[in-house]
Amino acid sequence: MKLNKNIAVSDNGFIFNPLSGDSFSTNPIGQEVIRLMKEQKTKEEIVKTLAQKYNSEEANIEKDLVDFFQMLLSYQLISEHE
Amino acid sequence: MTKLTYERPVIQKLNTGTMNKFGSRTEYTPVTHIEGVSVKSLMADYGSPLFVISEPQIRRNYQSAVRAFKTRYPKVQFAWSYKTNYLNAVCNVFHQEGAWAEVVSIFEYQKAIKNGVPGNKIIFNGPDKSSDDLRTAINNHSLIHIDHFDELYMLIEIAQELKTKATIAIRVNMDTGIYPIWDRFGFNYENGQAWNAINKIMSAPELELHGLHCHIGTFMLSAGAYATAAWKLCDLAWNVKLKWNHMIQYLDLGGGFASANTLKGSYLQGSDIIPSTEDYADAIATTILNFGFKPDELPMLFLETGRSLIDDAGYLLGSVLATKRLSDGRRATIMDFGVNLLFTAFWYNHKISPAQEFSHHTEDMVLYGPLCMNIDCIRESINLPLLSKGDQVVVHRVGAYNMTQWMQFIQMRPNVVMVDAKQKVHLIRTKESIDTMLRYELVPEHLEQFKL
8 A cells, every 4th residue: 555656744644745735634543554554564464553553353443444545545645445 | 461542544634714713613522421320321221322301400491491580570380381392201390390281282181181280280272172172171171272263163162062161362473573473373463363363252251361372483583572472462461451351361472482402504503692591581571561560460471481491401312323435525424313313403403422532533524313214314514523333422402392203213212211310310211112113003814914
């Protein structure tokens, strides 16, 4: 899972897309997902990492992650997701 | 190692400019207790969804309203508007506080009688009173408020037949400067219909005209309209005195006082724009006191306010069934209660609070109910914390008109509990079951069996 080129991400969760000029904010788990994406982790790896750290089941995290990726796609921050 | 609390990841586009100069309103302060009783324990014990009524809040509301009127006018009597909430436990709290009963059907009338309200302390309003209903009301010396000429003539016949007198008032409709004018109930003041009805009544020996009644509208945002209404009723009473040398014993200004709910389309929050009970009381009392009656001629003032006395004493607790994403990217949250239970969602943007702690992150969402029907939308747009399946919420100010107008449609109706002043929880209406519904159905013999 890969962020599009030139997307700027700050440490406190602000995201800037220089192509569209749009700015975004995320919550701490959103920031963590984006950090894992920058580390070239797959969706499955991200789910496992979050499930180890947080009190939720993998199925629930995966459902939320799919929704999150869908939003990244609609905001043109990623180009594709399965 | 203890795991951290999970919250689903969200990303929100930042937009410059907000909806209005006050910014959008976010309800993320959790409501974990109602009158000191834990919301979680209520739902664990009685299920979800669940209506909760606060008995202390009803009493506070009632006492405050009575104080507002009695400090301004010497003779005041409240009558509890049954249609607003006719659960017996609720009615009896009002009756314990001293309220009479105001009913608009024989069903409500029978409820009041069964609750122990004396017949002569029941005000019988409404356009639907059969001859049998009127006989019952006459025999019980109830205050019959006549709605139309057909009822008036029927009442004269019945009183003649019973060889007794009926204690009556007429309902008067009028222009108080409020749109729309409620002219479908009662007799019109401006076109002389009310005065004609009064003259007919005064010339009928079977009828005793005790009062004049009006109910000028609902959720009235102008106290001044009540001053106009009170003046017009006083004018009729004054003319009855002049022409017939008869004193009208009471004026009934009805109800319609607003609660702090926010009407759909309102720019400001309901609590910021509604008149206070004192404003209504001031408008009514000042008008009657200044009209010119001698002190011993002052009529009794009846009030039938319902909504403003019960709305904020009622809560609806519910749970999130699911969350999803709509085609345009909006978040949709599906609750286990919908317009089947929350009829007032058609009129109000109800305040909804989470029942547990969340982070400060929120998102705009549509709140849907559980019905497989497109009309089942509780809030078209609301900003709430990141709700997930199983999370619980508290809907505020649902005490008026929901537990009477709720629908048994697709789902059955849930438990209703009342929390008393000692924080004891009482079940006051049990949830419906399949047996409740089947009790009233009959299947013809030839339809009892089939093969598939």
